Amino acid sequence: DPFVVTIHDVIPLVRPEYSRGFVHRRLVKLLLGSASRRSYHIFVPTKWVAEELSRRFGIPKDKISIVPYAPSPALKPPDESVVKNILLKYQIVKPYYLAVSIYKPHKNLEYLLQAFGMLLGAWGAPSPPTLVFAGLRPLDAKLLREKAEKFLGTDSVRRIRFITDFLPEQELAALYSAASAVVQPSLLEGFGMPVVEAQKLGVPILLPDLPWAHGIAAEGAMFFSTVKPFALAQ
Numbered sequence: 001d002p003f004v005v006t007i008h009d010v011i012p013l014v015r016p017e018y019s020r021g022f023v024h025r026r027l028v029k030l031l032l033g034s035a036s037r038r039s040y041h042i043f044v045p046t047k048w049v050a051e052e053l054s055r056r057f058g059i060p061k062d063k064i065s066i067v068p069y070a071p072s073p074a075l076k077p078p079d080e081s082v083v084k085n086i087l088l089k090y091q092i093v094k095p096y097y098l099a100v101s102i103y104k105p106h107k108n109l110e111y112l113l114q115a116f117g118m119l120l121g122a123w124g125a126p127s128p129p130t131l132v133f134a135g136l137r138p139l140d141a142k143l144l145r146e147k148a149e150k151f152l153g154t155d156s157v158r159r160i161r162f163i164t165d166f167l168p169e170q171e172l173a174a175l176y177s178a179a180s181a182v183v184q185p186s187l188l189e190g191f192g193m194p195v196v197e198a199q200k201l202g203v204p205i206l207l208p209d210l211p212w213a214h215g216i217a218a219e220g221a222m223f224f225s226t227v228k229p230f231a232l233a234q
Helices: 022-038 047-057 080-089 109-122 138-152 169-178 193-200 211-217
Strands: 004-006 041-044 064-066 096-100 130-134 160-163 181-183 205-208 222-224
Touching: 022 047, 041 047, 047 064, 047 211, 080 169, 096 109, 096 169, 096 193, 109 130, 109 138, 130 169, 138 160, 169 193, 181 193, 193 205, 193 211, 205 211
Parallel strands: 004 041, 041 064, 096 130, 096 181, 130 160, 181 205, 205 222
Antiparallel strands: none
């Protein structure tokens, strides 16, 4: 029977160092190639994914439709009282920067940690900012905390919050709304939901000066170089 397929990204094929090895890359290639050829039509979230599929598997461009993802309708600006309660629940003090992400190599979170350390070192005000990670899996939080202690030291790590709880839309919206900015330093993404979620809530967004980020955010973000963490710390 005819079927359609949605393909989120092709990162393991484009950047092998972000895959889990040869077997993983081979399986991804076989699955994507089979799904692309056998399907009646293909939906992808960005132009970058469409172009890579067309080039790598010889898929006609008219067989691919670009349909960007949309944030949940339930993600709405919360009341101030809700925001206050959520920040108290997670022991977050303003000002803070928010990164909504799991921990994988292409997410570039080590870069963010180093940039945050530089920011703390240069901060002149009595109340330095906090860095909040949301969306982490428990193992993600453990590994990222170890990286933070290595890069920044124990004192600076006290300025970082690692949230591993499942966040309902109301809590996520509260974290977005109260943030000074949302940061997503990824080197490559199939899409990037935190970008459109932050845009919906009117929160400033800091993104890498890379094609994937420009393709999603257009002019609705501030862009930084990923060459040196100092570029983001500024």
